[in-house]
Amino acid sequence: MKQERRTKEELFDALVRNALGFVNSSIDHLQTKPKNAIVDLYTAVELFLKARLMKEHWTLMLSKPETGDLQNLAVGDFLSVYLDDALNRIPSILGEKIDKNASDNFKALGEHRNQIVHFAHSGMDNPSKTQAGVIAEAWASWHYLHALLTGLWEGVFQPYAVELQVLNQRMMRQGEFIKTRFEILKPQIEIQEKKGKKIVPCGHCHMPAAIVGETHSWGTDYTCMVCGVDDTAVEECNAELPCPTCNAPFKFFQKGLNACPSCGHDITTDVLTNLCAKHFTQGDEWCEEGQEHIASCHKCEHPEPSVFFIDGMWSCVSCFDRGWGAVTCERCDEFVTGDMERIQYFACHKCEPLVREQMLRMVETNESGSRAEGSEEPAPIVQE
Ligand SMILES: [Zn+2]
Ligand SMILES: [Zn+2]
Ligand SMILES: [Zn+2]
Ligand SMILES: [Zn+2]
Structure with a gap:
């Protein structure tokens, strides 16, 4: 049993390291072998999606999970899932929403990759155009991939945070080519x-x-x-708050600000939430007196409530997204942001895993129940 578990962990690690390696070689190839750069980056995208599925359950990375055989897996003998299946499984089985822009981008990268692999690729005649175009394409795909790995899937890929940061810096250094493409x-x-x-x-x-x-x-x-x-x-937010150390007011609602512009005092998410809790003591007009007025963010799922009502809009000081509605979820009583209809008819981001589990259990009991009784009556319809 112990041996088995270690094998799966090792496999996950190998998968991720392989994916990181492909991003690295893609960046190496960007300027000299653009076709290879596209093929490598696409391979990396597929591997990362597989790794995410595998973390949930190892059979999910197989093209047919029901044929899963752990022994074959250990020796690397299996047919693994393709991009489209992976993109379908992640929302339907894991209940995680991949941004449509991201999935469209990965699919487009996949098509480009197939053109390169299967046909003589046209449209790569003018070298300067090609180079800048390919770098921009890789840049965009990396943008979506990196956002997933360090956002929604931060918990899964946290052990590789340093490697991901190094790769991100390397990719961002391709800025010269972005300027060329702009020209x-x-x-x-x-x-x-x-x-x-x-x-x-x-x-x-x-x-x-x-x-x-x-x-x-x-x-x-x-x-x-x-x-x-x-x-x-x-929408920009120009509100200012006094620095907790030097008291000088500073524009706090911006990504990437990590120190007070006047005295250099560290401004972390914790510092910001404490500061905002002191200064923004009210919610919007829907909030009743004495009711919770700091919401939990469904976008970044910051563990502590991080969304304040600032300048007429709910604004998260962890991911700096704003403009969502905030309500108390009727199922779990948490004060959250999100899509109001989804919260009302399904679940909020806090209770969603639980609601999903309950629904699955209901389906299972219904199935086994009706089989045991041998009844001819249709099983009750389970609504989402
Ligand atoms: Zn741009
Ligand atoms: Zn200061
Ligand atoms: Zn947030
Ligand atoms: Zn809830």
Whole structure:
């Protein structure tokens, strides 16, 4: 039994190390062998998704989980799951939502990879165009992958945090090529501007190349022509708070701020939540007197409540997303942000694992119950 468990852990570790290796070689190839860079990065994406599935249960990484044989697994003899299946299993079995932009990006990378592997790849004729284009493509895919590995799946890939950070820094250093790509695309961006489209700086590659889409009260959707990332520019929050050490006011609602601009005092998420708890003592107009007014964030799932009502909007000082609604979940009584309909009809992010488990158990009891009695009556319908 002990031996078995160790084997599975070793396999998971080997899978992740393999995936990290492919990201590394992809970056090595970006400038000299762009085709290899795409193929390697795609392999890395598949391996990371497999590793995530494997962490849940080792059979989930097989193309047919019901044929799972631990002995075959140990010797590496198995047919593993492909991208599409992995992308389906993660929400349906793990109950985790992968951002549509991310899954679309991985699929596009997969198609590109298949073109390279199976056909002579056209469209790689002009070397400067190719290089910058491929780097931008890899850049965008890495953006989504890195966000998953360090966000939603932080708990799973935490042991590899240092390696992931090193890779992220290497990828970000490809900035020169992003500038090249911007120069190439400039005429097209200008055409879009003449057509009346609004262009803003991309929050990811920082080039003024993001075409504004829908605007909401909480922010503006955009698609970046240079790096291909779809994102939302969250409505700025200019509120200031006094530094707990030197008392100088500073703009606290920004990602990446980790010290007081005046005295250099460490500003951690804990410091921020304490500071906000003192200064933002009320929720929105729906909150009753004396009721909890700091919500738990469904986006970053920070362990402590981190969402305050700041300048007319619920704002998380851990992930700096804002504009979601906040309610008390009727199932678990937690005060949370999230999609209001989902919380009302299904579960909030706090009680979702429990609700899923209960539903599964209900299905199982219904199945075995009706079989044991041999009854002809249909099993009761279980609603989600
Ligand atoms: Zn961009
Ligand atoms: Zn200070
Ligand atoms: Zn958050
Ligand atoms: Zn709940």
